[in-house]
Amino acid sequence: MSPFKPLVFSGVQPTGNLHLGNYLGAIKKFVALQEQSDCIYCVVDLHSLTAQLVHQDLGDQTRSITAAFLASGIDPKKHIVFNQSRVMQHAELAWIFNCVARIGWMYRMTQFKDKAGKDRENASLGLLAYPSLMAADILLYRATHVPVGEDQKQHLELTRDIAQKFNNDFSEKIAALGVGVEMQVGEETVNGYFPITEPVIGGPAARIMSLRDGSKKMSKSDPSDLSRINLTDDADTISKKIRKAKTDPEALPSEVDGLESRPEAENLVGIYAGL
Incomplete structure (x- = not known):
């Protein structure tokens, strides 16, 4: 059992209209989880910059995603709903994690390989470091659980690696400051500041595919x-x-x-x- 208080964190990018895949794969799960745990749900607008740096409709799309959260049943009186860029500590912690994570970890991310394609040298540094910002989103609040799809599972595994390396590297300092908790890492006990976040995966319709091609994930970027x-x-x-x-x-x-x-x-x- 985790020594940290249970807390769920997850986010959705404000890039176009939400579709049934978003609802069944993520938002419906968000609504169910709010009955079991404290929850933080975030519109991750900084992540959307990795796809399009100049984004004239970003404000409207952020409000649209927030409205969809509320319309689907997320209760803002009991849980937190906010947009990422309003909390500057996300970017600050992401920079710290850029210094903790290893470049090799980032290059192994399947999503980076898919999005960068064959022209990896011209891909943005933001796209490569995307998982560091995702780790910061989660660990800033010391979230213990994150509902993720199969395509994000690898990023969450990297979040766990970053948390574990930070805890190991700074265990003595964390203990001296009295800000951590004792955690078991293998046979060793360390003073950890961040939890080793667990994924929440699965259930019916966890991954919805295109209505025109069952081999491709349903996507708002599909031209059809x-x-x-x-x-x-x-x-x-x-x-x-x-x-x-x-x-x-x-x-x-x-x-x-x-x-x-x-x-x-x-x-x-x-x-x-x-x-």
Whole structure:
């Protein structure tokens, strides 16, 4: 059991409209977790700068994401909802973590490889150091649990590595200041300031795929609007998108195992299960 008080932290980037994948994969889980723990939910606007530095609609999109949080059932009277850039300590702690983390750790991040592509030398330093800022977001509040999708699991593992290295490197100083707690690391007891944050992963429809291609994750950046169900879509539009969703001619099996090698059908069943 963690010696730290249970606290959930998670965030969503304000980059375009939220869709069903965001809701079933993240926001619905946020709403459920608020009944079990203290929660902090953040609109991570600084992270969005790694994709687009000049972002004229950032303010509107930040408010839109916040409205979606509240409309989905997150209670701001009981839990914290805020946007990242209003708390400068996120960036300050990220710089400290840039000095704790190793460059090799960052280069191993799958998401950096995917987004940088073959032109890695021209990728921004912000994209490479993205996981350090994510670690700062989480550890600034000493969060013990983070709901993450499979695509963010590797970043959370790096957050754990950063926390563990910081605790090990500064154990004596943390103890001298009286600001940490005793933690077991293998057979060694250290004075840790940061928790080793645990992921909250899984459940029905944890990963929603495109309605047009079952091998790709549902995304707001997909050029085809038919590939996703936006949270702002009306009933007629949603019905149209479901009817036009790619599938196959085979009947649905009686067991989930029968959906193997049928990604589009499996995706629609997953959406139904999640709802």
